[in-house]
Amino acid sequence: MAKIMVLHGPNLNLLGTREPDIYGTDTLATINDSLLAQINASGNEVVCYQSNAEHELIDQIHVAKRDQVSYIIINPGAFTHTSIALRDAFLSVSIPFVEVHLSNVFSREEFRKHSCLSDIATGCVTGLGALGYNLAAEFVLSQLS
Numbered sequence: 001m002a003k004i005m006v007l008h009g010p011n012l013n014l015l016g017t018r019e020p021d022i023y024g025t026d027t028l029a030t031i032n033d034s035l036l037a038q039i040n041a042s043g044n045e046v047v048c049y050q051s052n053a054e055h056e057l058i059d060q061i062h063v064a065k066r067d068q069v070s071y072i073i074i075n076p077g078a079f080t081h082t083s084i085a086l087r088d089a090f091l092s093v094s095i096p097f098v099e100v101h102l103s104n105v106f107s108r109e110e111f112r113k114h115s116c117l118s119d120i121a122t123g124c125v126t127g128l129g130a131l132g133y134n135l136a137a138e139f140v141l142s143q144l145s
């Protein structure tokens with residue numbers, strides 16, 4: 001049984017009511033429940049964590065190393081575009097990860113087109129809404145089996 005960690009960055013706790021025309025109407029709880037069902041059904045373990053604080057997300061990446069997590073799925077929110085510290089955390093632990101965005105970051109403001117993480121991620125899913133998390137999980141499970 002492998003361990004998978006799902007990390008959600010700032011403001012994603014507000015999903016459901018936050019700019020639903022951009023991010024959809026699914027709540028974070030719905031997304032996590034769906035991932036839990038999908039990953040548990042495959043016989044693997046998943047832990048989901050959301051924080052609005054950069055250092056708490058970094059701490060979780062360190063925890064992932066300690067707990068021998070095999071893969072991370074992360075929607076870093078706005079930290080995607082700014083956080084060299086998150087990038088360094090992933091480089092420090094050498095845990096493979098998939099970057100997920102609900103919205104298509106390439107069809108929005110210029111500043112959203114740059115990611116501090118994409119080039120060190122295994123891959124990215126962007127613009128497919130909440131389903132993007134499940135597609136990322138399907139990929140991760142295929143890598144672990």
Ligand code: DQA
Nearest residue numbers: 075076077078101102103112
């Ligand atoms: C986001 C896109 C980011 O640009 C934004 O700051 C978010 C959400 C997405 O899921 O589409 O908070 O990561």
